[in-house]
Amino acid sequence: MKTLVGVTFMLITAFAVSNAQTRSLFNGKDFTGWHIDVPAMDNNDTTRNPFIVRNGMLVSLADPQGHIITDAVYKNYRLRVEYRFAGVPGNCGVLVHASTPRALYGMFPKSIEAQLMHENAGDFWCIVEDVAVPDMEKRRGPKKDWGITEGKERRIKNLTDKSEKPLGEWNTMIVECVGRAIRVWVNGDLVNSGFDCTATEGNIALQAEGSEVEFRKVELTPITKLTEGKIK
Template sequence: MKNYIAIFALSFLIFSCKGQEEKESRTFSLFNGQDLSGWHVDVPDMDKNSNAPNPFIIRDGMLVSLGTPQGHLITDAEYKNYRLDVDYRFPGEPGNCGVLVHASTPRALYEMFPQSIEVQMMHKNAGDFWCIVENVEVPNMEERRGPKEDWGITEGKERRVKNLTDDSENPLGEWNNMVIECRDDTIKVWVNGDLVNEGFNLTTKSGHIALQAEGAEVEFKKLKLTNL
């Protein structure tokens, strides 16, 4: 009898440890705190000028987008059905930046932006969607995107889908938390715990993840991905 109890206890312990390992392996950091392993840079100015600086650096264990020259830092791997947990801040002047999900064809828009859906981080606009040769739908589309005849996903079209809140961001200089959940053809975004946008009928379900250099310095201290 004692042997059966011991075997059961051991089996339970092994199962529990395995379950914990699987749970932990589902969540991992996209950034190792030391270098840009797992990412590649796509900055048009660096193609033209061999002396152009890389706008993406490591500083004090953080990943930093210096803002210029403009371009993108893109994951080598592609992802599908995940939750991305990001801590970011503008340490100086307010400005523009974003996280691009389901990124694919490079420089598909304005010879700069990869085909994707952008989740905006621009100060006072965090959580807006921008359609970049991909599309997303939300409720009350005309209210949040403008007249239907102006909608589009390429140059000159109305590509912005406004978020749901105006007061979810912390004061300039403080850290913000953004959570982006991509599941099949849907996307949800939270900023500091508030649900700020929710879209459906995405025209893409997987792809790379990209960070922008778009004119303003932004610090990232957390970039964790959880597979769903």
């Protein structure tokens, strides 16, 4: 009976996702539907915008640091991001359930980050929001150090550091947010699975932080919320 229920649930989930409308959040031409939050640009009109469109791609130039954020708020979805480091490997991230701007270190919006940092893709970073995973102390460190603000242990290590492709090749990250659960895949590998997230909706953001990154796809597929095995 448990096996049958499990199979039924998987089939319902597949149906709910496959029949939803996938759409691109980036039109390949400009930043319609997005806004840019870069503290260094506040009082200096000559500061370089670290986000540009190049050859139909959304490009994060890494510096000055900040975020490009969707205007719309989303919940219950699957986000597909195809990215690569354009030259030198480094740091970047995809933020989900983003809300209050500049809530951490005067720059990061309140959110949960799915890390893109080279050789660490799929780590969770808690940014004034929290999420739980199995084996928390093994993957986050001693419980006494946990927290969601400055100086606390906010990183939750991923399940594998061997899912990324060689530098210069395109990687695919999928972030699935349903209710209070967040799951992350990198190139088909499930690299993180969290539950009891303190947020269930918010904006989506991409970072400028550490190294130039090209994004050729940023696509979102709504997921029909499931309650007690039924499509709601």
